[in-house]
Amino acid sequence: MATTEGINNYSVKGGQGSADVSKQMAEKYISPIVERIRLQDIAGSLDQAHKYSSDYINTIDDRPVYPDQSTIDKLDVFDTNLQNGGEDIESILESLHTYGSPASVAQTGGRYFGFVCGGILPSALASKWLTDVWDQNAALFVMSPVASKLEQVVEKWLVDLLGLPEETVAGFVSGSSTATIIGLTVGRNYLLTKAGYNVFEGGLFNAPPIKVVLGEGSHSTVYKALSIVGFGTANIVKVPVDDQGRMTADQLPRLDGRTLLILQAGHVNSGSFDDFQTICQRAKEVGAYVHVDGAFGLFAMANKRFNHLTKGVDLADSWSVDGHKTLNTPYDCGVILCRHRQQLINSMQMTGSYIIVSENRDNMVYTTEMSRRARAIEMWASLKSLGRDGVGELVWELHKKAVYFGEKLEKEGLEILNSIVFNQILVRHKDDNRTNLLLKSIQNSGVCWLGGAKWNGKSVIRISVSSFRTTYDDIDVSVKDILRLKDELEHNDSI
Numbered sequence: 477m478a479t480t481e482g483i484n485n486y487s488v489k490g491g492q493g494s495a496d497v498s499k500q501m502a503e504k505y506i507s508p509i510v511e512r513i514r515l516q517d518i519a520g521s522l523d524q525a526h527k528y529s530s531d532y533i534n535t536i537d538d539r540p541v542y543p544d545q546s547t548i549d550k551l552d553v554f555d556t557n558l559q560n561g562g563e564d565i566e567s568i569l570e571s572l573h574t575y576g577s578p579a580s581v582a583q584t585g586g587r588y589f590g591f592v593c594g595g596i597l598p599s600a601l602a603s604k605w606l607t608d609v610w611d612q613n614a615a616l617f618v619m620s621p622v623a624s625k626l627e628q629v630v631e632k633w634l635v636d637l638l639g640l641p642e643e644t645v646a647g648f649v650s651g652s653s654t655a656t657i658i659g660l661t662v663g664r665n666y667l668l669t670k671a672g673y674n675v676f677e678g679g680l681f682n683a684p685p686i687k688v689v690l691g692e693g694s695h696s697t698v699y700k701a702l703s704i705v706g707f708g709t710a711n712i713v714k715v716p717v718d719d720q721g722r723m724t725a726d727q728l729p730r731l732d733g734r735t736l737l738i739l740q741a742g743h744v745n746s747g748s749f750d751d752f753q754t755i756c757q758r759a760k761e762v763g764a765y766v767h768v769d770g771a772f773g774l775f776a777m778a779n780k781r782f783n784h785l786t787k788g789v790d791l792a793d794s795w796s797v798d799g800h801k802t803l804n805t806p807y808d809c810g811v812i813l814c815r816h817r818q819q820l821i822n823s824m825q826m827t828g829s830y831i832i833v834s835e836n837r838d839n840m841v842y843t844t845e846m847s848r849r850a851r852a853i854e855m856w857a858s859l860k861s862l863g864r865d866g867v868g869e870l871v872w873e874l875h876k877k878a879v880y881f882g883e884k885l886e887k888e889g890l891e892i893l894n895s896i897v898f899n900q901i902l903v904r905h906k907d908d909n910r911t912n913l914l915l916k917s918i919q920n921s922g923v924c925w926l927g928g929a930k931w932n933g934k935s936v937i938r939i940s941v942s943s944f945r946t947t948y949d950d951i952d953v954s955v956k957d958i959l960r961l962k963d964e965l966e967h968n969d970s971i
């Protein structure tokens with residue numbers, strides 16, 4: 477009972493002391509800690525950050541692509557309790573640079589080929605710095621006219637660049653995971669509304685069933701989105717894929733007006749594209765809803781040379797794509813594109829009849845979030861610095877470099893398991909064991925960084941050429957090291 481007594485004592489004291497409290501409120505309270513922060517020299521701190529950043533940029537190619545264990549161990553200096561008083565910016569920045577910078581992954585250099593990550597365009601980085609100083613809340617026009625204007629511009633540019641239907645709208649989100657959640661929510665509501673069911677009033681509990689159809693090679697974030705949007709595994713039909721991970725069109729189940737079909741532009745392992753022309757056509761004929769996960773592959777739409785991969789993708793209803801992969805914007809730059817403007821807006825509210833009060837673009841009505849940073853500005857700067865042709869050429873260059881990388885490895889006796897149609901390469905060294913050993917030694921060597929995956933049940937090394945920074949030299953250096961490690965492994969094998 478000690479606790480209750482404590483509370484009683486406190487409340488009695490509080491009641492008795494109420495005159496004192498109001499006296500306290502009358503005085504102008506100033507926290508010495510907050511006051512010290514107010515007096516800090518922001519511009520000077522930014523100069524210090526600038527100096528460390530230059531340091532980082534200038535040495536990126538000389539340090540291991542992945543930090544070694546002793547560098548990672550030093551991160552333990554951050555394991556402290558939160559101190560009572562505040563600390564100076566100088567020492568905060570210094571500890572970040574001393575211990576954080578070396579323990580970061582050198583993604584912005586040219587020899588990081590892990591996952592599908594991309595680099596950071598100088599225009600985007602510098603614009604991010606400037607606009608971070610603005611610290612805009614991009615939710616509403618009235619909160620930031622400039623964020624509203626630039627979102628509107630980027631929406632128009634993307635729709636045009638990617639050759640999507642004119643009526644397509646864009647919502648700017650953290651990444652494809654969220655974009656897919658939104659796309660599938662819209663798809664679900666679109667199909668239910670079309671079936672005469674008011675999902676906004678009735679929710680999902682009494683809704684007519686919807687069949688979800690996707691390829692066996694779908695990305696894990698699609699399953700995550702489906703679960704969040706209210707679909708269980710029992711609602712999902714998985715269509716078998718071919719040896720490149722593409723949905724096999726002739727094994728599609730019967731589609732109808734209550735089917736939510738999810739296709740893929742850019743398989744996360746092989747980089748392959750589903751046959752949009754055939755599959756979207758069939759979906760359209762029966763009124764199914766098609767969402768395309770185009771996280772890194774959708775930018776293939778920016779170059780006609782990829783027409784054989786992307787043909788028909790514009791027939792879909794919604795698309796998710798990342799700026800932070802192929803386009804090389806900073807992270808936290810995803811987009812949901814959707815041709816059903818009103819259904820998207822309705823789906824991001826509860827009532828299903830949201831009225832846009834402003835004449836201008838209120839960004840929040842197209843996304844799950846309200847307060848958020850003005851991420852579209854970085855995309856605007858990226859598109860502005862590359863231009864229409866530049867985006868197309870960037871994507872083509874990534875592809876040609878991937879082909880070069882793959883050919884070099886194949887010539888030296890490594891097996892390439894996919895056809896390199898985009899920027900992804902799947903490499904294998906004889907068997908699972910040797911592939912894994914080779915991968916481990918590559919990851920430890922620090923010359924480049926590659927990830928691993930399973931492909932048709934086999935262990936593979938996965939290479940993604942996603943950064944504009946990567947040069948043919950970077951590839952040569954990486955290949956040379958991979959072959960050195962392979963020889964070492966073979967030498968060990970024979971003794």
Ligand SMILES: *Cc1c(COP(=O)(O)O)cnc(C)c1O
Pocket residue numbers: 592650651652653654695697742743744769770771772798810
């Ligand atoms: C990266 C990726 C995602 C997830 O995107 P995030 O931006 O990381 O949320 C989804 N699908 C594919 C094919 C991807 O490559």
